Amino acid sequence: MSKKYFSIINILLVVGLFFILKEGFEYEIQLEKESAGNFDPTKITTFQYLFPILIGVYLSLFIIVNMLITTKSKKRNWAFDWLQFFTITVPVAIIIFSPYIGFERTKSPLTYFILCIVLGYSLITSIKKHLDND
Numbered sequence: 001m002s003k004k005y006f007s008i009i010n011i012l013l014v015v016g017l018f019f020i021l022k023e024g025f026e027y028e029i030q031l032e033k034e035s036a037g038n039f040d041p042t043k044i045t046t047f048q049y050l051f052p053i054l055i056g057v058y059l060s061l062f063i064i065v066n067m068l069i070t071t072k073s074k075k076r077n078w079a080f081d082w083l084q085f086f087t088i089t090v091p092v093a094i095i096i097f098s099p100y101i102g103f104e105r106t107k108s109p110l111t112y113f114i115l116c117i118v119l120g121y122s123l124i125t126s127i128k129k130h131l132d133n134d
Helices: 003-038 042-070 082-096 109-125
Strands: 076-080 127-131
Touching (some): 003 042, 082 109, 109 127
Antiparallel strands (some): 076 127
């Protein structure tokens, strides 16, 4: 594929990211108002856990799409990067979900948001394509 299509796809992914962020933050504000009205924080808490993870998964699409475009016709096998999974994904998941196992949540919402993005991103990018040796 030419660089023209490559840049168009990246621009569409960036526009999609801004749209997802805008709509997600608006929905979060709506959920906060709803949970304050009925004193049920379940929906907002679930959203605050899942939304940043999904953003990380979406960000990993940049790498996946770029990899698929650049290796369009080469035969490749899928592999799982266990080192990345156990050194990045598992510790970040333990930190994020530590309130469920009795520890205190991280103090800064920004730190928590970044950790969730890292979790989603590393979870998807630990799946890689390797060249066949035939």
